[in-house]
Amino acid sequence: MTTRDAIPLVDFCDADSCTFSEFWTNSQVQRQPPRTSFEVSKACTSLCMWVHAMYKYYFVNKSVAPKKATLATAKEELAITEKALAEAKARMKEVMDGLAVLEKKLQDTMNHKAKLEANMKLCEDRMGRAVRLVSGLADEKERWKSTVASLGLTISNVIGDVLISAGAVAYLTPFTDKYRRGLLKEWLVIVGEVGVPHTVKCTPVSTLGEPVTIRKWQLEGLPRDFLSTENAVLVFNSTRWPLFIDPQRQANRWIRNMGKASGLAIAKLTDRDLLRSLESAVRFGKQCLIENVGTELDPALDSVLQRQVFRQAGTNVIKIGDSIVPYNEDFRLFITTKLPNPHYTPEVSIKVMVVNFALVPSGLQDQLLALVVMEERPDLEEARGALIVSSAQMRHELKEIEDRILYRLSVSEGSPVDDIDLINTLEASKVKSEEIKLALNTPTT
Structure with a gap:
């Protein structure tokens, strides 16, 4: 083999596709060991080495x-598998996207369902509250109608009723029960003749009195006859201090019991420390x-009797004797006499409110009747007192509830x-109104 023949063999020999027989037939160099070929030719040595390597x-x-081949097949299968995996992942992504x-x-x-359920619950609650609201307003409507009618009648008659009561405060207290009833009857006739609206059976007690307050006075010792009750109502609605004509000392006992809790100051005109006791009561707002x-x-009492109060350094003060004393608005003065039929001059009568507290037959009859009831049927008297107190308390609570209702209606939004x-x-x-009706309609026997 010449060099010209060997070079193409080396250049174009495909070792991977060449068969053993072809390689062995066409090459003579393989018969020569590389060491032997080196002795002959260096180029032949390299060719020999290449042949042996091949x-x-x-x-x-x-x-x-x-x-x-297995690797190639595995790669092809891997490619197919990866392609299938990619397709599966793509399909899975589509499924996951659809699932999302x-x-x-x-x-x-679910949110819409929860919202609908909440709205349904709200509608049910509102429907229930609407039923309660309509029921409550229906009851209030009837009671308010009655109240409006009563207030309308009271307002229409208030001028005449107050006129009669003012006249009673100013003029009736010195007289006995018989003269008072006669004067009131005449006044009612005159008021009716001049066309002033008034209650048919108007009395100072019905116009100015409070049942609970009257009951409290009676528990403190006020006699239970109508005249004594009328005297007490007129006294506490007057701007003048009362002077009680009290031969039986009934007013004295009542005042002592009434002022016991607040520290009543008791004095006589003959006491040396009269003005000092009066100053203390005026200063601290006590009863005297x-x-x-x-x-x-x-005459030293004139400033107190006439309420000669004036302002000094921003404070209400009054002069008692030679002293200027701070005036407390809670101060109250009561004067009593044991004289059965005293005669007071006009000068005294305009300074004080003369109140005839002497016991008369009609008053004695009322007091004896009350005592008999207390002795024979104390349960009735106790039930009556409890009914007056509880009724007044419930009416007060009902008034507070009515005010709350009107306030809530006025400020309610939505x-x-x-x-x-x-x-x-x-x-x-509604419950309180029913309790009041039941209490008022319950027999006390």
């Missing part, structure tokens, strides 16, 4: 070729009782059925 490569490649959309729709649907006076009063406090107040008003 020869060894052939056998190595022969054992590796199946593995390469469905889950979002499910969540939106001057008892056993005669037909004349000490739908009234959402105002729980208004509905509860209406129901409380």
Whole structure:
């Protein structure tokens, strides 16, 4: 083999595709060991080495070729599998995206369902509250109609009633029960003739009196006859301090019991420390009782009797004797005399409110009747007192509830059925109204 023949063999020899027989037939160099060829030619030595290497490569490649084929097949299968995996992942992504959309729709649907259920619950609650509200307002409507009618009648008659009561405060107290009833009857006739509206059987007690306060006075010792009750009502509605004509000392006992809790100051005109006791009562807003006076009063009392109060350094003060004393608005003065039929001058009468507290046959009859009832049927008297107190208390509570209802109606915003406090107040008003009706209609026998 010449060099010209060897070069193409080396350049174009495909060791992977060449068969052993072809390689062995066409090459003579393989018969020469590389060491022997080196002795002949260096170029031949290299060719010999290449041939031997190719020869060894052939056998190595022969054992590796199946593995390469297997590798190629595995790669093809891997490519197919990866393609299938990619397609599966793509499909799975589509499924997951669809699932996410469905889950979002499910969540939106659940939220909408919860909202509808909440709205349904709200509507049911509102319907229930609406029934309660309508029921409460229906009851209030009837009671308010009655109240409006009563107030309308009271307002229309208030001028005449107050006129009669003012006349009683100003003029009736010195007279006995018989003269008082006669004067009131004449006044009612005159008021009716001039066309002043008034209550048919108007009395100072019905116009100015409070049942609970009267009951409290009676528990403190006020006689239970009508004349004594009328005297007490007129005294506490007058701007003049009372001077009681009290030969039986009934007014004295009542005043002592009434002022016992607040520290009543008791004095006589003959006491040396009269003005000092009076100053203390005026300063601290206590009640003061001057008892056993005669037909004349000490001129030192004029400033107190005439309420000559004036301002000094921003404070209401009054001059008693030579002292200027701070005036407390809670101060009250009572004067009593044991004289059965005293004669007071006009100067004294304009300074004080002369109150005839002497016991007369009609008053004695009322007191004896009350005593008999207390002795024979104390349960009736106790039930009567409890009824007066509880009725007044319930009416007061009912008035507070009515004020709350009107306030809630005036400040309520939005739908009234959402105002729980208004509905509860209406129901409380209904219950309290029923309690009052039951208490007023319950027999005391």
